Amino acid sequence: MRVLVIGGGGREHAIVHTCTRQGHKVLCTPGNPGIAQLARILDSAQDAQSLAELAVREAVDVVIVGPEAYLAAGVVDACAARGVPAFGPTRAASRLEGDKGWSKAFMLRHGISTAQHATFTDLEGALAHLGSQAMPTVIKDAALRAGKGVTIAHTQADAEAALKDIFSAPDACAVIEDFMTGQEVSVLALTDGSAFALTPSSQDHKTIYAGDTGPMTGGMGVICPFPLSDTELEAIKTRVIAPTLAGMRAEGMPFQGVLYAGLMLTPDGPKVVEFNARFGDPEAEAVLPLLQSDLAQHCLDAARGALDPETVKFSDEASAVIILAAPGYPGDPVRGVPLGLPDGGDGEIIFHAGTREVGGELQSSGGRVLAVTAVASNLNTALARAYALADRVDFSGAQLRRDIGSRIGARAGDA
Structure with missing residues (x-):
């Protein structure tokens, strides 16, 4: 098939890598230097109508939309209007991620377990509510913030500062919710709207520093699979997805498209932290290398309302992703740092998340720059190989966490 992938980060590199190793002809816009080694990069305006027209001109069989901003802009709707199958939710359906206040209300309407919360469209009301809120508490920007609009506030002052930051923007909305305890896990479902197939569960590490400290990021590393009991898995299927x-x-x-459920495994069972409307990033870089069946075909089937979950097959191996982030991230990342990438062995790949080429030199161009991935027969080996490969990358000042996967021991102890 001819497949058009929209996006230019590590997630899209993983999607392109998966489709090309399964034999498809892949086009991508805007792409990145890593993607350019596998697919034809197309220069295009990035608005919904232009992208849909590009898909028509290139006679693609299916469009796979990566980032959430494109979904919220209506790329899937624009493609559908032109008769082009596109994998991803419509603009209306992507509200499940794009508006956290609406999403929380949706969960209440349909009996889906989540944290106790309140939603506010004014700073004064939000600040007043804090007086009745136990600490720590969770402050969320209801709008899209690329995975960084969440603050776990341990003091009243931290909570107030987070709210004031959110309401510094016009038409802001904030969600204040109770802090949930337990391990967090990501479960992704490929779906045509009715039928669905779950990917292996994974666990992202969201804060910048080891020990789950420091500011929130878009994700600093992933392990896959994360161990779930049969009871937990059944609850996720029947009470969430x-x-x-x-x-x-x-x-x-x-x-x-992809319904991403970010879940907390609480003493009362799995509860939704948040929904996303697309492959997670960096979860995609961990999950997709384990896919044995045909991603492009699954995406086409789902877009046509005909996904057969029995055809979706994953390896029983394990994967690990180590993010190399730029100095200054998640604040103001340093761009233009030269990058030297080593060759990976079998089952190892370095996905480009924020890179550019200038005069033939590969450089950093964003916050999360590289997603170093390894697949092995077990998680410990995958982690060891991913860290060994990451340590061979020439990237001055790179930030990485050295404790990816460390929570798995606590999980085993709980069991």
Whole structure:
């Protein structure tokens, strides 16, 4: 098939890598230097109508939309209007991620377990509510913030500062919710709106520093799979994924694409931290290398409303992703740092997340720059190989966490 992948980060590099190793002809816009080694990069305006017209001109069989901003802009809707199958939710359905206040209300309407919370459209009301809120508490910007609009506030002052930051923007909305305890896990479902297939569960490490400290980032490393009991897995299927899809159908906005459930494994069972409307990043870089069946075909089937979950097959191996982030991230990342990438062995790949080429030199061009991935027969080996490969990257001042996967021991102890 001819596949158009929209986006230019590590997630899209993983999607392109998966489709090309499965034999498809892949086009990508805007792409990145790593993607350019595998796919034809197309120069295009990035608005929804231009991208849909590009898909028509290139006679692609399916469009795979990566980042959430494109979904919120209506790329899938624009493609559908031109008869081009596109994998991802419509603009209306992507509200499940794009508006956290609406998403929380949706969960309440459909009996989907989540944290106790309150939503505010004014700073004064939000600050007043803090007086009744136990610490720590969680402050969320309801709008899209590339995974960084969340603050775990341990003091009243931290909570107030987070709210004032959110409401410094016009038309802001904030969610204040109770802090949940337990391990966090990501479960992704490929879906056509009714039928769905789960990917192996994974665990991202969201803060910049080891020990889960420091500011939130878009994700600093992933392990896959994360161990779930049969009881937990069944609860996720029947109490989270299925009722969410049913609720979206009932509200007139069927959700097809990737339904990403960020979950907390609480003492009361799995509860939703948040929904995303696309492959996670960096979860995609961990999950997709384990996919044995045909991603492009699954995406086409889902876009046509005909996904067969029995055809979706994953390896029983393990994977690990180590993010190399630029100095200054998650604040103001340093761009233009020269990068020297080593060759990887079998089952090892370095996905480009924020890179550019200038005069033939590879440089950093964003916050999270590289996603160093390894696949092995077990998690400990995958982690060791990913760290060994990351340590061979020439990247002055790179930030990385040395404790990716360390929570797995606590999980084993709990069991």
